[in-house]
Amino acid sequence: MEYQWHEARLALGGERRLTIPALTLLAGQQWCFVGSNGSGKTALARALCGELPLCQGRAPVITGALRLxxxxxxxxxxxxxxxxxxxxVGEEEEAGYLVSTLLLEQGDExxxxHWLRxxxxxxxxxxxxxxxxxxxxRKVLLARALLAHPTRLVLDxxxxxxxxxxxxxxxxLIGELAEAGLALVLIVNRFDEIPTGATHLGLLSDGCLLLAGARAEVEGSAEVRQLMALNRTAPPLPPPYEPPPSLPPGPLVQMRxxxxxxGAQVIIDGLDWTLLPGQHWQITGPNxxxxxxxLxxxxxxxxxxxxxxxxxFGVRRxxxxxxxxxxxxxxxxxxxxHLDYRVACSARTVILSGFHDSIGLYVTPGDRQWALAEQWLNxxxxxxxxxxxxxxxxxGQQRLLLIARALVKQPPLLILDEPLQGLDPLNRHLVREVLARLIATGRSQVLFVSHHPEDAPAGLTHRLCFVPDAVGGYHYHQGALG
Incomplete structure (x- = not known):
């Protein structure tokens, strides 16, 4: 089946538009689209599932597509x-959705x-x-999507x-599904996440599909080479909002x-771990x-x-x-x-909420807080x-704001659980540099979790590893980084 867009402009809300000058999807092709934060990747994913109204040009009628x-x-x-x-609230509602309930709504047991296995x-x-x-x-939702047997699966x-x-x-698995005939489209922000089996690539910029075509042609373009080579240098850190709080001497965190x-499912068992002053820990382990x-x-x-x-912080929980x-x-x-931050508010409000550890803002910010929020936006x-x-x-822009929310008060302890998810190469480089500078100030101690070793900022001193054992549990290996 052929799907074709020509000089298409699709509505995103208000005056915003997604522009697709020319795009043809044919049976047997495996597409992957790449772009920076705010370039329109998610909007394109919606367009490929027929979710956006057409303002002008030509776009196909799409049925049976599913977006994850x-x-x-x-x-x-x-x-x-x-x-x-x-x-x-009954017993079932109190438990919330079980994985089994979620999947059985979509298919048979x-x-x-099979997909969970x-x-x-x-x-x-x-x-x-x-x-x-x-x-x-993520794995459970992908299993749920596959149970729906979509004609095209768009993975954002x-x-x-x-x-x-x-x-x-x-x-x-993506390779297997493609070989089995499922039409797959991937939307990614890391060039190293482009599947080896992708036959065609697209590059987005500023709400427009800038390039689209055979993989070799797009990878060899000047635009892609420039995007892969660019770096950004972070400006100086904004000053802290207030002097560091007075904490009792000794460990910031101590676990025995x-x-x-x-129930019978044990997640952590017998962990002893201490976070001493001046330490910055990387925490690693499988999903x-x-x-x-x-955390x-x-x-x-x-x-x-x-x-x-x-x-x-010196107080027994x-x-x-x-x-x-x-x-x-x-x-x-x-x-x-990020999932919990569902309130309707402005980008600036998200940063300001970091002063109060709230989701949304329920007090009037002072002039200095307002000025610091502007500096973090810049x-x-x-x-x-x-x-x-x-x-x-x-x-990606939302994730940048949540990073600023965490950093705006430059706290004694900064907990970063997969902070660079959704960021393009330029913004990952920028955030790593900002974190390295913050670590160097000695004001904040960092706990950093990422499944990408290259995402770790400079200055981490120790590592705690969750290592699978032979019976389905975990050992805890910890020590200073060499």
């Missing part, structure tokens, strides 16, 4: 939250279990959706949140024999190992923190401190925070976008 994206994951989590927060996550069958890691959630940033082995497995379990759970214990967002021997007393010492970026290349609605921006 961060937006669809966020919508599912919002529905899950509503399910658990009704006035009439045998096929659902193919992704190596069949053990998640009875797990509540809200307890999945970012990578586990499918590798985000997946560890190295899972990315390799997904790339292999930590155990976290959901589902417990990395995000560990949630520190931020106060996990209820099992109360039942464990956990000391934060559960000794009467409030969650806000904990959070005022912490800056956080994580996939879970530093991250978002000058002039302060009044833009947060959810009208691209995923």
């Amino acid at each position: 994206s961060f937006e669809s994951q966020q919508q599912l989590m919002a529905a899950e939250w509503q399910r658990r927060n009704t006035d009439m 045998a096929e659902a279990r 193919r992704f190596g996550v069949e053990a998640l069958w009875s797990r509540p959706l809200r307890f999945l890691s970012s990578g586990e959630g 940033e499918p590798f985000d949140g997946l560890d190295q082995d899972s990315r390799r497995d997904l790339a292999a 024999q930590i155990r976290v379990a959901y 589902g190992a417990g990395k995000s759970t560990l 949630a214990l520190i931020t106060g967002d996990h209820p099992q923190g109360y039942s464990n021997d956990l000391t934060l 559960g000794s009467g401190e409030s969650i806000w007393q904990i959070k005022r010492h912490i800056g956080l970026v994580s996939p879970a925070l 530093l991250l290349g978002l000058a002039g976008q302060g009044e833009q609605p947060f959810h009208a921006l691209s995923f």
Whole structure:
């Protein structure tokens, strides 16, 4: 089947448009589209599924296409939250969506279990959706999409949140699906995530499909060579908002024999770990190992923190401190925070909310807070976008704002869980440089989680590794970086 766009302009809301000068998708072709943050990648994904109204030009009528994206994951989590927060809450609603419930809505059990097994996550069958890691959630949603048997599957940033082995497995699965005849389109921001089997490439810039054609032709273009070679140098860091808080001497975080379990499913078992002053830790391990759970214990967002021997900033967890007393010492970026940031607000408001550790802003900011928010907008290349609605921006631009939200108060502890998800090469370089400068100031200590080793900023001093053992659990290897 042939789908063709010619001089097409499609509405994105307000005056914004996506322009597709010329694009033809033919049976047997495997397309991958690349672009920087805000270039229009997600808009193109929507267009390829027939979701955008045509303003002028020619566009095909598309049926049977399915799009899998961060937006669809966020919508599912919002529905899950509503399910658990009704006035009439039964046992099933309290648990929220189980993985099994979610998949059985779309297909039969045998096929659902087949796809979970193919992704190596069949053990998640009875797990509540809200307890999945970012990578586990991606795998479950992809299994759900495949159960729908779409005529075309558009994967918007499918590798985000997946560890190295899972990315390799997904790339292999994409190849298998393509060979089986499924029409696949990938939207990515990393050139190294372009599948080897992609036959055609497209390059987006400023809401326009700049180039589209055979892979060799596009890869050899001057535009792609320039994009792959560019670097950005970060301007100086904005000053801190206030002097560093007075903390008691000793470790910022101390954990003894930590155990976290959901029924018979043990996530963390017997972990001893201490974060001493001056240390900056990289935390590594596969999807589902417990990395995000560990961070949630520190931020106060996990209820099992109360039942464990956990000391934060010199105070034993559960000794009467409030969650806000904990959070005022912490800056956080994580996939879970991004999913939860569903309030309607401006880009500037997102940064300002970092002063108060809130989702949305419920107090009037002072002049100095306002000025610092502007400086962070300028530093991250978002000058002039302060009044833009947060959810009208691209995923990558949203992630930049959440990074600024975490950094704006330059807290004693900065927790970065997959912070560079969704960022293009230029912005990844920029954020790494900003983090390296912040580490060098000695004001903030960093916990950094990423499945991409190359994403780690300079200045990390120690590593905690979650290493699978032979019986399905994990060992915890830790020590100084050489």
